Amino acid sequence: MTDSTPSPRKAAIYLRISQDREMDGLAIERQREQCEALATYRQWEVVQTYVDQSKSATDRTKVRPAYDRMVSDYKAGAFTAIVCYDLDRLTRQPRQLEDWIDAAELRGLALVTANGDADLSTDGGRMYARIKAAVARAEMERKGARQSAAQRQRAMQGRAPKGMRPLGYATNGDVIPDEAEAVRAIYALFTRPAHPESLRSLARALSGTQDIEGITPRPRHSHVVSKERAQRRIAEGKEPRTIEPDGPWSPSTVLGILRNPRYARMSTYTPKTAQADGGRRRSWRAQILRDDAGEPIRGQWEAIVDDETWWRAQDILDDKDRVTNTSGSTKRKHLGSGLYRCGVCGGKVTGAPRGYGCAGHITRTGPAIDDYVTRVISARLSQPDALRKRKTADDTPETAGISAAIAEQRGRILRAQRDYDDEVIEGRDLKRIREAAEARIAELETERLLQARGSTLAPILGVDDPAAAFQEATLEVRREVIDTLATVTLRPHPRGRKGFDPDSVEIQWR
Ligand SMILES: [Zn+2]
Structure with a gap:
């Protein structure tokens, strides 16, 4: 030692x-x-x-x-x-x-x-x-x-939800007037009885690539919000995060605006588990909080659209007809009614008895215009590049398949409901199954809505001679093809001129 x-x-x-x-x-x-x-x-x-x-x-x-x-x-x-x-x-x-x-x-x-x-x-x-x-x-x-x-309680009290502010509302829930105006215009144009605008044309109008009266082009909302966030961080002495670039609005963003119950002053709550569910968006409607009587919990903020308008938008979005017919909901007799645009105001023309019209702006004879448009579109379809940029049948899930998948999810909910009634499963299991199925349905519906056009075009774009297929197709399909490829604008008929003048019809490729 x-x-x-x-x-x-x-x-x-x-x-x-x-x-x-x-x-x-x-x-x-x-x-x-x-x-x-x-x-x-x-x-x-x-x-x-x-x-x-x-x-x-x-x-x-x-x-x-x-x-x-x-x-x-x-x-x-x-x-x-x-x-x-x-x-x-x-x-x-x-x-x-x-x-x-x-x-x-x-x-x-x-x-x-x-x-x-x-x-x-x-x-x-x-x-x-x-x-x-x-x-x-x-x-x-x-x-x-x-x-x-705590978040749910906050929503039950009708307090403005936290998180990214929607177009039209400041983070504290106050209305931002010019943004609210854009929201109102989107709802109004989408729900108007005659010639409603599609999600796609509204997105284009917001992006400034198509003129629609009442819509002013504006920077993309995510860009605006990330810029605000960066400014806030700088003001707090923090390092600003990267700003999301500006760019064109997408139809799904417009869809999100039309689906958001907050605009009608309805309080919503999304459970954390749903948020974490692979980023899947739950059906907005399933997020509306209701009192014991089933009435929506009202938010403490100002409504931007009224209940009626909001529900009408939901009905239109839910309407299966829209799925296969995004440019209008009623049967049409004319190729261009509700599709061609007025050269004066930019609105969609109506089918007049012998042609097309926009009140006070233009009256045009129909058949010559339709012939001309059909020829130009056919020529375009004959060019090999016309198809390459478009989706073909291969990468477009069939609408029928999506509908079946939706029906399957609805069946899941019904079965769970029955099992719950029979006391086979608990209330929270029913809730979980229903929420999962509703989330999937919302996802499928969006997919169907946005891709319906692609599957409508599949019979045209998938064939060897699309121009011929186009000419032989049904009126609805031809309309979809035109709407997909081009914007057709009718100018007033030149005074004193006889016969059809191709210059009076402007075909702008998308
Ligand atoms: Zn007009």
Whole structure:
């Protein structure tokens, strides 16, 4: 035996004051005293004390500078022991705790807590810590559930939801007048009884690639919102995040606007689980909160459209006819009614008895115009490149297939309902099944709505001679083809001129 004493183990003390409610009352000085006492008892040399103030140990996004410094100092070999008051002070992120347990097991780190609940140098202590990690994980999940409940309560009170602001509303729920005007115009043009605008033409009008009276082109909403966010961050002295580029509006964005119950002052709530469900959007209607009498919970904000308009938009969107006939809902006799545009106002022309008209602007004889348009479109379809840019039957799911899938999901809901009535399943199972099926239905409906055009065109674009197929197709299909390929604008008939003048019909390729 020699008389030289072994150099003591180098230890770090980690202290944290948390804002977490259950941790109130334990002053940092008391933590420090107890940790130092424990280090002395173990005959360890305290080389460094790390202190984080008011940092949550649970939230991975919150920065804990002292903790991070301790981690890198440990990796650099500055100490081989850690003393903390309890494991909750050190970390409540299961993964971080696992790392410390591994360090104890594989690299001999000594980790002890002043409250005596863990000593990672023993098997029992490590097992305790692993259980602790599992408990912490469960606690995090419970916390998430609590937050959801708080959000739902917020919505039940009709308070403006958090998250990305919709077009027309500021983050605090106030109406933004010029944006609200755009929203109103979208609803009005989409729901008007005569010649409603399609999602696609509304998107084009917002993008400035098509003139529709009442719609002013505007930057894409996601671009505007990300720019605002960046400005807010700069004002708060934070690093701004990248701004989403501007670009054309998509029909699905317009669809999202038309489906959002918030515009009619209806309060909505999306459960966290649904949000996390692969980014799938639940049916908006399923998100409307209702009171015991089934009436929608009203928001504390101003409505931008009235109930009637909102529900009419839903009916139109739900209407299966729209699926195969996106340019109008009634049977048509004329090729261009509700399709060709007025050269004066840009609105869609109506089918007059012997032609096309827009009140006060133009009256034109029909057959010559239709012949001309048919010839130009046929010529276009004869060019080999006309088809390449378009979807073919191969990459367009058949509408029938989508409809069947929707029917299947509806069947799932009905079966679950029956099982619930028979007390085979619990209410929460019914709810889960219904929500999942509704989410899938919403997804399928969107797909069907947006792709119906593609499948309508499949018989034309999939054949060897599309021009001939076009000429032989039904009126509805021909209309779809024209609408897909071009904008046809009729100018007033030149005065004093006899016969048909091709210059009076403008065909602009999309
Ligand atoms: Zn007009």
